[in-house]
Amino acid sequence: xxxxxxxxxGDRRALARxxxxxxxxxxxxxxxxxxxxxxxxxxxxxLRIGLSGTPGVGKSTFIEAFGKRLTAxxxxxxVLAVDPSSARSxxxxxxxxxxxxxxxxxxxxxxxxxxSQAQMGGVxxxxxxxxxxxxxxxxxxVLIETVGVGQSxxxxxxxxxxxxxxxxxxxxxxxxxxxxxxxEMADLILVNKADGDLKPAATRTCGDYAGALRLxxxxxxxxxxxxxxxxxxxxxxxxxxxxxxxxQALALWRRETGHxxxxxxxxxRHWFEEEVRQGLLAALAREPAKGIMARLGETVxxxxxxxxxxAAEMLGLxxxx
Numbered sequence: 001x002x003x004x005x006x007x008x009x010g011d012r013r014a015l016a017r018x019x020x021x022x023x024x025x026x027x028x029x030x031x032x033x034x035x036x037x038x039x040x041x042x043x044x045x046x047l048r049i050g051l052s053g054t055p056g057v058g059k060s061t062f063i064e065a066f067g068k069r070l071t072a073x074x075x076x077x078x079v080l081a082v083d084p085s086s087a088r089s090x091x092x093x094x095x096x097x098x099x100x101x102x103x104x105x106x107x108x109x110x111x112x113x114x115x116s117q118a119q120m121g122g123v124x125x126x127x128x129x130x131x132x133x134x135x136x137x138x139x140x141x142v143l144i145e146t147v148g149v150g151q152s153x154x155x156x157x158x159x160x161x162x163x164x165x166x167x168x169x170x171x172x173x174x175x176x177x178x179x180x181x182x183x184e185m186a187d188l189i190l191v192n193k194a195d196g197d198l199k200p201a202a203t204r205t206c207g208d209y210a211g212a213l214r215l216x217x218x219x220x221x222x223x224x225x226x227x228x229x230x231x232x233x234x235x236x237x238x239x240x241x242x243x244x245x246x247x248q249a250l251a252l253w254r255r256e257t258g259h260x261x262x263x264x265x266x267x268x269r270h271w272f273e274e275e276v277r278q279g280l281l282a283a284l285a286r287e288p289a290k291g292i293m294a295r296l297g298e299t300v301x302x303x304x305x306x307x308x309x310x311a312a313e314m315l316g317l318x319x320x321x
Contacts, residue, residue: 001032004039007137010076012110015137019112022129037129040136045264046078047251048131050156052146052182053166058192059145060099062166062234067100069240070141071108078134079103079111080127081145110139128159128271157185158270161260162247165189167209169201183209184216187227187250190243194231206231221259226250284318292317 002021006014022033053059060081067077079100103109114127127144134142146156157163165186183189189209194202209229216227230246232239254260284293296310305313 002036004036004136007036007040007133010138012137015110015133016112018133019114019130022126022133023114033129037132040132042132042135044135044138046131046135046139046142047162047247048142048144048160049162049164049247050144050146050160051164051166052156053192054168057166057168058234059166062190062192062232063143063145064100064103065234065237066240066244067103067109067143068106069237069244071103071106075108075140076138077103077106077109078137078139078142079109079145080130080134080142081111081113082127110134110137131159158267161251161254161263162187164247167191167205168193169198169205183212183227184219187222188243188246189213189227189229190239191229191231192234194239195233195236202231221254221263223250223253280318289318 002014002018007018018033018036021029021036024030024033051059051063063079063081067079070077081100100111104111112130114130131142131144144156144160163185165182165188167189169191189206191202191206191209194206206229213227213229219227228246230239230243232243234240251260254263283289293314296305296314299305300307300310
């Protein structure tokens with residue numbers, strides 16, 4: 001049995017076992033995980049930072065450099081890196097510790113790779129609970145590295161205090177590479193690899209995004225000047241201190257204006273509703289609902305009923321299943 005006291009004392013092994021527990025799909029493990037989370041409470045809060053970007057943009061390199069900068073200041077940093085799972089085998093490479101070799105050896109850092117398990121939004125379903133465990137363990141900053149820019153990246157924003165979008169310098173239509181919706185969620189757009197021969201291109205890319213951000217409608221949770229675009233180089237360590245200063249300034253402003261607490265409350269409500277939705281889907285996968293779904297699906301496939309009519313019938317039966 002995993003002790004809540006051990007986690008609150010910062011026991012790394014207990015934390016790793018607890019994250020494994022919350023990720024388990026077994027019913028008995030789920031009951032234990034819920035009991036553990038209830039015992040830990042939510043009195044400790046870390047700065048939750050979500051980070052996304054296209055593959056090859058240098059997310060892991062950035063996180064290692066950024067994390068080392070924070071640990072050098074005495075801050076405890078947890079990294080939850082979500083790797084894509086195979087749609088065919090369900091397996092994941094989980095190679096983030098090898099890509100963050102130096103940070104993984106830092107006593108103030110904790111790196112946990114997790115499979116996405118085909119979860120939309122580039123985050124594992126239980127990532128939010130892993131974040132809560134890291135907060136209970138006393139970490140000051142929790143970094144959530146997502147699979148990459150996808151169609152449902154809003155799930156990242158629903159568990160983070162700050163959302164960073166990492167981009168690489170490119171030629172031509174940079175603005176075509178990222179959906180408007182993701183730009184609207186980003187608090188900071190960081191153009192990485194702003195060094196060497198790529199620095200001029202990075203300067204142009206940053207200017208393009210800065211101009212695009214000025215055209216977006218201002219969000220109530222932002223002070224003047226946010227969201228903003230900045231240049232960083234994980235290799236040369238340039239721009240990292242400035243980016244961290246901007247993150248702290250934004251977090252402080254949101255705390256002082258009440259947006260922080262309001263956002264955390266809205267996120268809790270969102271995840272309550274998400275758990276209900278996931279529970280309903282799980283119920284539909286069990287008998288007798290599974291058999292009814294299969295029967296109605298066959299009638300739709302044969303053209304004997306429309307998808308809408310069959311769905312309405314299934315929803316009507318659901319309350320009696």
